[in-house]
Amino acid sequence: MKKKRKKKLGRETAWFWFFISPWIIGFCIFTAFPMLASFYYSFTNWDMFQAGSFVGLDNYKKLLGEEMFFKAVYNTFFYAFFYVVLSTLLSLFVAVLLNYPLKGRRIFRTIFYIPTLVPVVVSALLFFRVFAPQGPVNAALGFFGIEGPTWFFSETWSKPALIIMSLWGLGTAFILLLSGLQGIPGELYEAARIDGSGAWAEFRYITVPMLSPVIFYNVVMGIINSLQVFTQVYVIGTNPLMPGGSTGSGGGPGNSLLSIVQLLYIKGFRDYKMGYASAIAWVLLIIILIFTMLIFKSSALWTYYEEERK
Amino acid sequence: MKKKGSPIQTAVVYLILLLFSAAFLIPFIYMISIALSSDATANQAAYTIFPREFEFQNFVRIFTESDVPIWLKNSLILTVCNTVFTLVSSSMVAYGFARFRVKGKGVIFMILLSTMMIPTQVTLIPQFMIFRNLGWINTMLPLIIPNLFGSPFYIFMLRQFIMRLPISLDEAAKIDGMSYWGIYIKIVVPLIKPALAAVAIFAIMGNWNWFFEPMIYLNQTEKYPLAIGVQILSAVGHAGQLPLWNLMMAAAMILVIPMILLFFLGQRQMFELSISTGSDSIK
Structure with a gap:
């Protein structure tokens, strides 16, 4: 009896490995091995044509001494920070408005989602025109007597233009928020109203948590x-x-748009400094891990899960 | 929240929503307006927000005067192959993770989830070397073959969906002597069709818009997919002249229109799955 069960379990295990084998093989070939390899490359001066030699921490040291790298990190952080903050606020605002009992909610929902369907290549080209010095945005500003900046052609305004452009595609975040709103039990609001709390209190103490x-x-x-990006x-x-x-580098005016990945692309696939580019990739990975970890650690302070209440 | 607000409140909400809608729609209308402009308007960049000219001929010209037909064909090949491959491989792996009780499964699944955080750039250079040694550079193989091995995000989505199916169906089939492969093909796959449809839509959109890797692996104009083709039109123009933005935007619309049609066909499945995955992944 026991033996039979064991045999059955063995078969189940074998089938498990069979079903997940595509991912396991892919993980080894396309993730695990390349990660180890790129980690090793980041300590070599290898270019695509000649076998490189081990140079220790030279790539990382060089990176920390390069102005372009700090520019790219600054630009990327600037973009990521304002994009995440503004898209969170804006998508929350629009979702709350659309949760209001109105006619035509489906149409509004579609309008806010559709820009998400536009490929990034296309939206970039389109907003290059929308923000053109003589384009519609500056025409609208001119209507109010404001002389608009040159946006993508200006060192100061190129990043804000890029961020506004990305906000156009906030549809995915917005749809998730909207469905989350529809899942909030109405009794919570009714109870709050009986207690006489105002709209802001409802938003702050019910909707956001x-x-x-x-x-x-x-x-x-x-x-x-x-x-x-x-x-x-x-x-x-x-x-x-x-x-x-x-x-040039393709990083916009005064490299004010240059991003980390773009620097990696230039160093690796234009200058063929593969070892150096690998070091950039690892710095990027570490940056992403640090930020994700910080967010996960902080989430206990500001996220609320219903299960905990039960 | 379901209570009707005062008329003034309703009016204010409508007003704000209309303003936002205008902001979201105007770039779109502007794109159409540029695509329908004449060459003369394009040369002076004298576009208007609302279309004033209606050069539908532009859509014919991009097919006869530029490489759009070739790019479109490449995009179709890439999208169809990758969507089919990723559906088959991801659903197999998802079934494995959803239905088998095996020691160490939890750890393997955590590894799968954590790979979603790794930026593609970290693995890019060694992958490039692998494909170069195979002689696959400037072919579509480096873009297609990895799809045979499942995609973590889709595996996760499909696993969540399979886990919500009643296990009694599997058990009954097992008693009837059906193999695990039979259960996967005859019971699980038919039941997860809505989820597969949603994943298919996401995969189609992802592949259709794909830019970074195709740019890395392909280096001849006639090998590019349309997403890169549009960028090429904006950078080098056609027939050796300055880029004509009206034609470029017409080509861009060929890229956009199928996605919008797809959205209207499948928005229900898409929203349902992305919403349930969004709420699952935060637990």
């Missing part, structure tokens, strides 16, 4: 994705209308 797990998810995804910057930075676009 109840939505905090969704906000948490959006923030984590937002951070991971925005720290890897590349396509938008590349498309805008290398456009021939951009000064130095077709010949």
Whole structure:
């Protein structure tokens, strides 16, 4: 009897490994091995053509002495911080408004979601035009008597333009919040109303705590994705209308758009400094891990899970 | 919240929503307006927000005067292959994680989840070397073959979905002598069709818009997918002239329109799955 059970379990185990084998094989070939390899490469001066030699921490030291690298880190942090904060606030605001009993909610929902469907390449090119010095945004500002900046052509305004452009695609975060709102039991609000609390108190003490797990998810995804920003910057930075676009680094005016991934792309796939680029990749990984860990650690302070109450 | 607000409150909410809608819609209308502009307007960049010219001929021209047909074909190949491959491999792995009681499964699953955090750039350079040694550079193989091995995010989504199915169906089939493979093919796959549809939509969108890796692995114009093709049009123009933004935006619309159609076809499945995954992953 016991033996039979064991045999059965053995078969179940074998089938388990069979079913997950695609991922296991893929993990070994495309994740585990490349990670070890790139970690090793980051300590070599290997370029694509000649076998490199071990140089210890040289790549990392060089990185810390390079102005371009600090610029890229600053730009990426600036982008990630403002994008995550603003998209969280804006998507929350729009979702709360749309939770109000209105006619035409489905239409509004579709309007706010559709920009998410536009490929990043296309939205980058489109906003290059929307923010053109003579484009619609500056025309609208001019209507109010404000002389608009040159946006992507200005060292100061290129990052804000990039952030506004990304906010156009907040649909995914917004849809999750909206469904979270619809899951909040109405009794909570009724009870609050009987207690005589105002709209702000309801928002602060019911809506935000109840939505905090969704906000948490959006923030984590937002951070991971925005720290890897590349396509938008590349498309805008290398456009021939951009000064130095077709010949320079493609990082926009004064490299004010240059991102970490873009620097990696330039060093690795244009200058073929693969060892150096691997070091950049590992710094990026460590940055992402630190931020994700900080968010996870802090989440106990500000997220609220219903299960805990029970 | 379900209580009707005062008329003034309702009016204010409507007003704000309309303003936001305008902000979200205007770039879209502007894209259409640029795509329908004449060459003369494009050369002076004298576009208007609302279309004033209606050069539908632009959509014919991008098919006859540029490489859009080739790029479109490449995009279709990439999208179809990758969507099919990722559906098959991810659903198999998801079934494995959802239905088997095996020691160490929890740890392996944690590893799978944590790989989602690793930026693709960390593995990119060694992967590039692997594919270069295989002689696969400038072919679609480096972009397609990895899809045979499942994608962590889709595996996670499908596993959550399978776990919500009643296990009694599996048990009954097992008593009837059905093998695990039979249960997967005949019972699980038919039941998770809505989730597979949603994953298919996400995979189609992801592959259709894919930019970074195709740019790394492909280096000839006629090998590119349309997403890169549009960028090429914006950078080098066509027929050796300055980039014509009206034609470029027309090509961009060829990229956008199928995604919008897909959204209207599958929005229910998409929303349901992304919402349930979003709420699962935070627990």
